[in-house]
Amino acid sequence: MKEYKVESWKVGLSKNNEKLEDFLNEHARNGWKVIHIAEQTTRVVFERYKNR
Structure with missing residues (x-):
């Protein structure tokens, strides 16, 4: 299952x-x-597997 933020x-x-x-590197760690990175805003969408 994936989770998003x-x-x-x-x-x-x-x-x-x-x-x-x-x-980005902090989140990757x-x-x-x-x-997704929204072009006109500073929003970044992340995903990862919840049961990792």
């Missing part, structure tokens, strides 16, 4: 690419996989 990442005035990379 939607999170927003904080957009700053500088180093946005680095901040996004850190945000916890077993989350990105399945």
Whole structure:
């Protein structure tokens, strides 16, 4: 069974690419996989297997 979560990442005035990379890597370490990044917002949809 899969579970999903939607999170927003904080957009700053500088180093946005680095901040996004850190945000994504942090979730990847916890077993989350990105399945969608909304183009006009800062929302990212993640999924992972619940019984991992």
